Amino acid sequence: MLRSTLTALLAWCLVTGCASSEPPDGCAERLSPAPLPTWARTGFQPPDQAMPYVVGDRGDIAAVVFGDPLLSPPDQERGNKILWVSRVSQDGDPLLIEARLDGLGTPVTREVPGGPGPSGVDLPEAGCWHLTLRWSGHVDTLKLRYVQQR
Numbered sequence: 001m002l003r004s005t006l007t008a009l010l011a012w013c014l015v016t017g018c019a020s021s022e023p024p025d026g027c028a029e030r031l032s033p034a035p036l037p038t039w040a041r042t043g044f045q046p047p048d049q050a051m052p053y054v055v056g057d058r059g060d061i062a063a064v065v066f067g068d069p070l071l072s073p074p075d076q077e078r079g080n081k082i083l084w085v086s087r088v089s090q091d092g093d094p095l096l097i098e099a100r101l102d103g104l105g106t107p108v109t110r111e112v113p114g115g116p117g118p119s120g121v122d123l124p125e126a127g128c129w130h131l132t133l134r135w136s137g138h139v140d141t142l143k144l145r146y147v148q149q150r
Contacts, residue, residue, distance in 0.1 A: 025102070027128030027143040031068050040064065040085040056140030060088045061116060061133055063142060072146040074122045080146075084116035090136040091115075099123055103130040 031052030040062045041047040052068040055061070066081035074080050084095055095112035101123075112119040115135045123129055126148040133140050 025128045025143070027145045029069070029145060029147070031065055036064065036085075037062060037087075039087045042085075054142050054144060056133065056142045058140045060138055060140045061086050061135075061142070063144060065144075070121075070123075070144060070146045071149040072123055072126045073149055074120075075149055079120040080122050081118070082121050082144075083118050084112060084133075086116040086135065086138070088136075088138050090138075093136045095119075096134040097121065098132045098134075099129045101125055101127050101129055103128075 031054065033050035033052050035041075035048045036044065036051055036053060037055065040053070044051070051064050053062050053064045056063075062085045064083040064085060066083065067075075067078055070080045070082075092115055094114065095116050097110040097112070098107045099110065100107050108123060110119075110121055112121075123146050126146050128143055128145050130143055131141060133142070
């Protein structure tokens with residue numbers, strides 16, 4: 001009985017994939033479009049449309065990616081457009097971004113004047129970038145993958 005149950009479970013895993021679709025580094029190759037969190041939907045029509053996005057680890061910010069996949073070097077025909085949406089209050093201070101490739105090495109810094117909002121964020125290499133985001137007294141982190149432009 002146990003053997004047949006384990007055999008069936010193994011077969012099911014081979015067909016459907018028991019492992020998480022998220023890569024081991026937690027940095028998706030492509031973002032699957034999904035409805036935005038309710039707090040991030042202002043201005044979207046329809047408000048529950050599917051968009052590629054990542055929510056910060058603390059849940060205080062979302063990066064809505066309009067240029068998916070993000071490219072390095074950037075494509076001249078379309079930018080690496082990200083709309084930063086804050087769940088928490090903001091007072092107009094800039095959004096400061098500190099990015100580290102694979103979470104290591106020398107940080108690359110970017111700034112979005114006026115705080116979370118529309119931006120173009122280009123980073124110097126392809127790979128999984130770990131971002132620390134600071135704005136109006138808040139801090140959150142997330143990971144974004146940039147892929148090599150072909």
